[in-house]
Amino acid sequence: MPDILELSALELGREIRCGEIGVREAVSAVLDAMEKNAQNAYITVLRDRALSRAEAVQREIKGGGLSGPLAGVPAGIKDNLCTGGVKTTCASRMLSEFYPPYSATAVERLEEGGCVCVGKTNMDEFAMGSTGETSFFGMTQNPWNPAHVPGGSSSGSGAAVAAGQAYFALGSDTGGSVRTPAAFCGVTGMKPTYGTVSRYGLIAYASSLDQIGVLAKTAADCAAVFDLIGGRDKRDGTSLDTEAGTFLSGLTGDVRGVRIGIAEECFGAGLDESVRRHVLAAGETLKGLGAALVPLSMPLLRYAVPAYYLIACAEAGSNLSRFDGVKYGFRAENACDIRSLYEESRSRGFGLEVKKRILLGTFALSAGFYDAYYKKAQQVRGAISRAYAAAFSSCDLILAPVFPTTAPKLGEATIDPMQKYLGDIYTVSVNLAGLPGISIPCGFDEAGLPIGAQLIGPPLSDERVLNAAHAYQQATVYHTMRPGKERSAP
């Protein structure tokens, strides 16, 4: 039998169901991997809770009460997803001692499906960042090279899956926060159509853009997780009434006749050459599998980054105003009146990047600026949605890079904030339009760092996106490669 940690989530689930591997064995393997490696992928490790849960799940599987494909599979949960009775920090000093009395719907559904939560993964503070460097609990390292960032904001989720510290992990994607760490860490990361997964219990960054996503070893694993966590939730008015539980069974691996659009704007200046080459090569691979490549032009995409930052920050400024030191979370001790309680608690409870975005959002919504900034950004958002709709009249999926480069060195990307924000160019438009997007490993650069290719589909085409990624992974081995192993050159 191969190393237990080499298995995909679905493979492990199968071994557990047929009794070849015990749940406790799988959970222990993951916990051991966490101890051996020091990527700082987790903020909270739930060793005892996971081990006792493993026993309970094992009993239920034996008793026939649990028979789903992911029963017994250990998973990481991004630390902006509430876990009842378990510390949920958002990687912020503000919530460093916050124990929510309720769980996110996605977490509840995972546990109902028999998954074992092994810990809360590190992240950029309040999911603000694309490198994993803004956490109050220290930055996460890229398992492929500890001198490099893992990508963010679901940094710990990406690193954990890459390093065998979880079979899959939940993340959240507001402007690329699942897809970017997936690309940097060489794993598969999918952000579904807005509304596919209930946001109840996801601590909001930008509500109209936030969507819970999955980082896993394969597209099929992602499909299985969405089958568990997706579908209508009466606690989230924006969750869609879609039929849940059909993604995995819909994977055929057949992409014959699928038209894949390639927008010239996504492969122009500013894109690292090795990324460009490997992403386009992924297109050729799909073409070899029977897909058709269609040239596209989407000039409006250049406005996506400014529109995204205005909308996201405006919503964030409002969403994060509840952290005021009054009810829960960090409270400054030296306040003499209510105003100084607010000022001191928020000044000291939030990190620099969070404060920067709150200020930007507050400014953009201020009297006299609303029309020029927020309203205009919403108009751009509408135009981008329409541009995507137009593009999807001539193609079924769009192929794009995830990030202009492979994982930057730790500390390097934070120097020029404007440059850093522009790195989100390939991911944010997908959130603005509420589309499904997946990042799949498609090669490595000269330094041996993974490269991700992104497939984007129209709203509610999640199954099509997953199926194309699955077809690609049936034909390639990039997604099976793990850091620290000898890899066979493609």
Place this chain on the structure above:
Amino acid sequence: MTFETVVGLEVHLELATKSKIFCACAAEFGGAPNTQCCPVCTGMPGTLPVLNEKVVEFALRAGLALGCDITRHTKFDRKNYFYPDLPKSYQISQLYLPICRNGRLDIQTPAGKKRIRLHEIHMEEDAGKLIHDPLAGFTRADYNRCGVPLIEIVTEPDFRSAEEVVAFLEKLKSTLEYLEVSDCKMQEGSMRADVNLSVRPAGEAAFGARTEMKNMSSFKAISRAVEYEAKRQIEALAAGGGVAQETRRWDESRNRSFAMRAKENTQDYRYLPDPDLPPIDIDDDWYERVKASLPELADVKSARYRKAYGLPAYDADMLSAQKAMAEFFEEAVRLGAPPKATANWIMGDVFRLLKEKGLAAREMALAPDKLARIIALCGGGALNRHKAREVLAAVFDSNADVDAYVSAHGLLQISGEGPIRDAVAKVLAQNEKSVAEYRDGKAKVFGFLMGQVMRDMAGKADPNVIRKILEGALQP
């Protein structure tokens, strides 16, 4: 120079829904602090609001009854400000697409009917309550009220006096009680008004600088505050000064307003559309269903009472002003009580008893069948009017059975001639002097003799029969 007072109102009404606007918590008033709240209405991280559609329906009822244009595609916005009674630090409200616009409500003024225009009605959530304890140096927060649904009715600046303001609020209260949209209890804070007031030289078209007095919670306070503030502004202008645009606080115990916050310090609420709540589309079906369910309101009822029952306008207005009283009246009539007699009993004894006991019509224990029975006994001669009033007063609080009370107290009127004839003979024999006076032409002695007979019969005799027999017996 004479000045004109100009007032506009913002009236907040808590809706009478069972649960809160965005969660399943009970919306009822009271409860020990922080026992009627949950992670959603206290804005805990990660929780999301989910709209209670009853709130939309209630707002729609109010809007349709008040003649508003309904915004068929409506949505919620966030009003951002920091205050410890607001756990999310934003209030979910409506700015850009309020559910109702351009309504009206007609009021009676000494000069006749006047139309007050409504600018809009929007839906929003209430905030919690802070309880300041200056002795302990603490402020405590009670979040029970967080998320209780409100509508805010914003009028145009159409009022010119305190009387008009109060007439409007009374009419509004009556209308909303009819709609069962709000119980409008000012003492429990379910109806609160912000008063915007300015003055201008009579005849001038432009408005003066206005002040705002927030959260006024009694008609009396509003009336006094309008009068005080108008006088204050007029005096300032007459003395050659100006009026500062500001928020003022009305101090009910001192009958004065005090400056609170100047305009330069007004907050920037940084409104934005709430991304957690999808827009609401009110389709034709929903719209028509709500419209068809609207009850008959006071004005229409009053007209019907005049026409169908021949009641005077004053009576018809009084009976229809409050839903509970109108229902009481109509039910008594339905049970067979003659409308005019019923109106008289209500306008007289019932209103007097309510006033004496300090009760509102809806708090009255007496059921309409009891009044109908009293009227029937009285009209049929079984109970004389004096005894009937005694019975009404006796059963008013308990809603006790009328016939049982009457028989237990032996109050049934005696109309049989035999016993009355005996009593008359007895009284005449005992009062020979009076009889002689009467026969000498002193007609007023008749009343004395009537009273003596009635007293002899413990007040239960039919006065008409006494009169007839007494007149006969006194014939020389």
